Every structure is written in structure tokens, then in C-alpha cells.
Amino acid sequence: MNLTFYREPDMYWGLGAYGRKKKLTAAKSALVEVRNPDNHSEDTTSEWKKSDYTMKDWLKHLQDIFDIPQIEDIWFKENSSEFDIGDIKEALGNATEFYIENTGCMIFSQMILEKFFPIESLTINTRNFRDSKIPPSLLIQNHTYLSIYKTGENVVPITLNQLLLINSKDINVESLQITSKQINEFIKLWQQGSNPRMEHLRFKYYNIEEDDVMKGIKHEVIPYNQRRLFQSTGLAEPYEIDGGFDFYSMNGVKATIEFNWDWYSFYFDMFVWFDHCVVES
Template identity: 50%
Template sequence: MAATPTFPLLGLPADEIRRTIRVMNFEQILRFSFLSKRCKNLVAGIQIKRMYFSVFISRSIAVIIHFFGSRYIRLEFYTEPDMYWGEGAYGRKKKLTAPQSVIVSHNGPIGFDIESSTWERNELTMQYWLKHLQDIFNYRGIQSIKFSTDSSQFDRDDIKQVFDSTTEIDIGNTGCVEFNQMVLRNYFPIDDLTIWTDNFRDSKIPPSLLMQNRVKLEVIDRDLDVPITLNDLLLINSKVIIVGNLLSPQQLPKDFITLWQKGSNPNLEYFCVEFSDDEETDEQFFMNGIKYEENPLDRVRNFKSVGFENPIEISGGLDIYRLDGVKATIKIYFEDPLPFFRMFVWFDHCVVEP
């Protein structure tokens, strides 16, 4: 007589097992996947639709798997403050040894009913956890890593070894300029980079960093004494340029438009400036002295840069042209509390046909 499976669900036909897995919540699916190799393969076989993996490194490390419909599962490691310290290449740092516990959080179908639990006495390494998650959710790599408060406490070599498969980096307020520089050197190439001006000594971004060819560069200008300058913008070779919290004079975008028309920033597809004050402006403020064509508001066009997953709908706007005939559209938006300026460059691959 055949042995009865110790876990009753496994005695069902494979199709029934898969149907049952699909109605489990994310924590139940995760627990089931750890029961055996067969269970892991069953979970992987249902091909759960996912969006991407992201990693958030602060005083702890969180791995977040984002799914369609704003659903997610979040696993937080290294929450015990007095553990994991050891001697690394850069002195005494937190090492990515097996985390003693894991906090698992997830939301439900509605999105607001968040459930959380702590898995104690974990013996699995960080590398094992990451690979297991990538296996069961059929996703190789990590879409983005964000470094935030006190992330410099972790051994940077360990971080690079475990989380090495990403091209999207966000360096926030880590508290250590040297650590920021090491991240920029260790992760290469970085196609999508978000940096804060105070990531650098005297809040000055090195020109060599601005000049690198990227898909997207976002700069958050937090230092009011050393604002982003026109020369900084002209050095950027990225296709997508976003500048946030800009205190520089609102004349800056107009000067940028004039020089773009003469041939600066030839790779640019999308330029956005978010201002840090609410000075009243309109499109005409930026276009004084610049030849343009005004579009009616009911003229709607769809734009898609390589830096975006989905198209952007543009109603109206002011069209301008570069010397070589390339067209761009200028828009000012007031939906948010503070205004922001947008410029869309209509390369052939940026035009989305209706």
C-alpha cells in the first residue's frame, strides 16, 4: 500500500494542488514552497504573475516582490540591531550571515489589509533566500536597490556579492559619503540612477558622473546653498533627466531649451524639473523669445521614452524644434502643490500610435 503523504494537500492530483496554491495568500505560498523540492517546483509551476523585485537597504534589508494590482510580499532581514557585526574589508561592519529571523508582510486583494508575521530561528543564508524567491516567482535579477539611512553599516562587499544583478540604483541619505562613492564604483553599469546632491562632498556632483551614458538620471537637489546649475544639466548624457526640489531660478529651463535647440544634450528624450517653490508661472514664462507652435488641449498624443514602462498622455502643449528638425513639446503642470516643467522629445521610437 502506498504511503500516505504527510501533508494532505500533496495527495491530491497536480492540477488540484495548483488550484489550491492559487487561492493561498503570499505567506502561505511561501511557507508551502519550503516544505520540499516538489512543493517548490509546484509553486514555480503556477507562474504567478509578478512585476519586479526591489531591495531596500537601511538599518535592515528588505526584499520586496511587487505583483500586478499593487499586491506585494515584503521580507525584512537583519532587524536585530546587535547581531551580525564582524570584520570586513572596510572595518567592523554588519555581515550578511544567515539572518536569525525574517519578518514577512503582505497585503491582500484589496491592498490595504496588511498581514505580518515573524519567522524565528532561521538558518538559511541571504543568498539562499534570494535565490529561493527568484525561483518560485520565476524572476531572475533585481530591478532596483535603494540605499537609505545607515545602510553604510553593512559590509559593501557582502551586499555586492548577494545583490549584484541590478542596473537601477537609488542612493538616499546613507550618512556616509565614502559609502556612496563605493556603491557607484561597485555597481556598473547603472542604467537608472537616483542620487541626492548631499550624497557628495560640498553637494557637488562630479562631472564624470553626469557625463556617463544612462537611460535615466534623477537628481534630488536638497542643498539650497549649492543648487543644480545649467552647466550641470548640459553635462548630462542620459535619455531621461529628472531634477527634483530645484531652487534654482525658474529661468533655468528656458536657458536649457535655448541651448537644446542649438544641439546640446543630443540623447535627451524626456526632461522634468520639479520646483521647490510655488512661484506663479505658465508656459509663456518659459517661452518668451522662443519660437513655438501651440497645440489645442483636445489634441492628445502618447509619448514613451525608453526610461518608462508605460506611455505618457500629452494634451496640448507647445511644440519647438531643434536645428536638425527634431521636435519637442513643452508642458507645465500644476496638479501637484508645486509646479513642474516637462519636455518631451519626439524621436521616432517615442511616438506611440493611437
Template identity: 50%
Template sequence: MYWGIGAHGRKKKLTTPQSVIITVFGVSRNTISIWKKKDSTMQYWLEHLQDIFNYPKIDSIKFNNNSSQFDIDDIKEVFGKETKVKIRNTGCHAFNQMILQNFLLVKKLNIMPSNFPNSKILKRILMQNFDHLDIDSELQGTTTMTLDELLLINSRKSYIGFLRISAKQINKFIKLWQKGSNPCMEHLYIVNLRSEDSDKDIVMKGIKHDVIPDNQTRMFKNVGFTDTSLVTGGIDIHRMDGTKATIQIKKGLMVFTVQMYVWLDHCVV
């Protein structure tokens, strides 16, 4: 959904829109409509559309180019009930901080390293207990994160795109998880730029494990998600408390991916 703001480009306040462009996404094609009612507020349009489609929720809100022109308090007042926030290239680090402060309690957060000064993701963001923390799934740049910062992640499901981390550090991370680190983690997906040490043997060195045949499949489900994941084969390991996890390692031409599924009771389908 895109909110048309008229020819004069209203700034700061979410003023009455001149028109609203509605896109309904279909299986074979999308339908685009332009509705005009110049005396209707943003709040009216939102509630009107929710009534039409019988869908009272706001699944997500995306902050993109020029978002920083608008008053964050207005945005929060009108659209403050969503469960997922996506921050892209707003062009303003200060505004990004305001987004994070005003939408602190969302369940799912989608960010990029470039949203932060010096591309350093705030530790308090890593430590927050999101259902899903998505760091650059669109692979717009590289993510720099130390092992200590990786150990701070407290989300149930995490995706980290183009992470600059060695296979040896991933090996240390897994060993520390076995000792009790990252207790909330259910699913971790790392896309790593391939390097000389991008090797499965280095990742698993010194870790007792069982190799699962590729023809064996299991169903996995994260908290807060309706869809299930099919886990094929992999490498099973155990934490000191007996919790099982499956690690999948794949090497491509340019990237080296590591996924880790933690089989908590509510994740087993």
C-alpha cells in the first residue's frame, strides 16, 4: 500500500492525503486502484480499508526513502499496532533511532547495518527478545559482527546476511551454545561470504555430532510463525542440558551458509 501525499509533498505531519493508491496482490496478477476523498485522514483510510478487507491487523510497516520527512509521533499514532518493522535506506541515522525507540515492542524487526552509524548494530537491539531479527536479508551489504556480539543475540529466529565471520568463530559459537549461551535461540541462519576457511570440517571441529542421512526429513516450527520448515539431513548436536540442534552447512560459489535449528518442545511438529 502506498499513500499518495499530493503535489506539494507534505512534510513532517501526516496530513490528509489527496489520494490513496491500493494494490491488491493476486496469484496471477495485481490489481491497482486509486481512491480519492480529499477530506479523509490517514486514520480514516486505514480503518476503512481494514473494514473492507475484514483484516484489523497491520502486519508490517516499512520505512524507506524520504520517510524521515514525516513526524514519527504521527506515524506511531496511525500505524502503531503492527507486529513487524522494516527499516531500509531512510537516509537519516537519527530518524532510524527514533523508529527503534517508538516501535520498541514489535515482534519482528528487519534492519540493515547501514541503518546505524559506522554500520555497527546497537547491542541493545541484539539483546532484545524478538520473534524474528532479520539483518539484511536483501543482502545489500556486509555485516560486521564479533563473536561476542553474536552471543548477545536473544531472538528466537535470526537471519544475518553477508556476515563477516570465520568458520573458526562459528565453531566457537556452537561450542558456547552447547554450554548454555543464546538460550532463546530456535533458528539461526547465517549467510557468510566465502573465504579460505569456509569448510564444514572447521565448523564442526571438536564437536561431537551425528550425521543425519539426506533422505531423512523433519518438520520444524518457530514460535510466532504459521509456516513450518522442512529440515533435510544435517548434523545433530546436543547442548549440555540435552537439547538437540541440527546444523546445516552449505557451500556455494560465493557464499557459505550455516543454519541451526534448535529442537525445543514447541518447535517439534
């Protein structure tokens, strides 16, 4: 289902945070498009009119009709910084997932993080920060899911020390310029107690040797034909792990490393087998 509120330039400029901003004025109508992905001939489009509805009224009205208890995700894209963040917060309330692409304004991006704090699931473009450097204050937050990427370039500028700061449960970094020795060090530090909340870590990699990654780490090689299911917090479907390298922390928690690939990239995955992550087959 797709909802369109502003099809004409009926917004006005007013005084908002950090100067003049586009205000979310009362929409006169909403275009409701209901699509059937299996049969587009059944797609329907209708225009609903409520001249006295505010944006907040519209959302509540549509949520009640379609039995949507809350907004699941909010996307901030290019030019979203033209809007007043206070208006957005008031109209939309909070959500579970936030996607912050390159908004074009670093101050606005920071205001998103402040206004909607705490954020459970966050996907963010590093171009929202000066020199694309993620601040430690973001890395140490207790996200359930954190995904970091950078448009226009393959490598996300995150160091080993920054990786050790991340306090999220499920971590995805688009691509890391990291060596086999540094990954080996990360694993050994995890064994000693670093990243205690981490359940899953994934990143793309280049020029990494599996033997060098596992050097000096007591481990067991699991056959590729042995599949296990891993349920990370907040995800609807479990991960399928085929084979891998099993090892343990000093506290006796088991972890598995899996080296994956597709037609375009190589992936490093580390799974930490907390009791709630184990799916019995």
C-alpha cells in the first residue's frame, strides 16, 4: 500500500529548527494505492478527501482503517532536511526502523538521531557525518540492528577500534578495509569479553585469508553440508549457516565464523550462539 499526501506544492515555508523549513500543513486529500504483487490487474487507486484533517489525523485515520498499530519504518532521503524535524516527529511519532540516507545536511541528520532517540533499528549513510566518520556516541548505543554504508564508494571508513565500540546486537557494515590480522585480533578480543551484546556481525571484505583469520584460535571446522539455523533478535526469519568455524569465548559462549560469497562480493559472518539465538532443527 502506498499513500501520497502532497501531489501539489501546497506546503508553505515557515520558521522551524535552524531557520526556514517546509511545514507539514494539513493535506486536503490522500491518494491511496493498494497493490497486489502477484496480479497487478487487481491494483486499485482511490482519492480520499478530508479538508479538516492534519497530517497526524490522516495517519491515525488510515492506521485505524487498515489495522496498522504503529509506523514500522521511517526513511529520510535527499532534500528531507528542507522539512522541520519537529513537525515530522509530531506527525509520525516514533517507529521501530529508521533509514537515514544522504539527507544533504549533517546538522539535520544529527537532529534525527536526537529527536527519535532511542532508535531500535538504524541503517545510516556515513555521508551524514563530517569526513564520513561515525561518532563514537552513535556506535555505543544499544541498537538491536545497526547497518552502516557509504554511497559512491565501496569502503566504509571504520577502524578496528571503532568496531570494538559497537554495542548493537546485529551489525552490518557494507564493506570494511580490514586485514586478516585485524579480524584475528577482533575475534581474540571478543573471546576476552569485547562486544558483549553482539549476536551477529557481517561485512564485505577483500583480500582476506581464512587461515590467517583463525590463526592461534582453537576452533572446530564444521562440514559445509551441516546446516544450522540462527535466530538474531528482531529478525523474522533465521539465518542459515552452512558449515563454518566454531570456537568459544572465555565465558564458554560458542561462536561461528562463516566465509560466504556471491557473484559480486565476499562476506564475513560471525554468529554468537546465545541461548535465544539457537533454533532447534
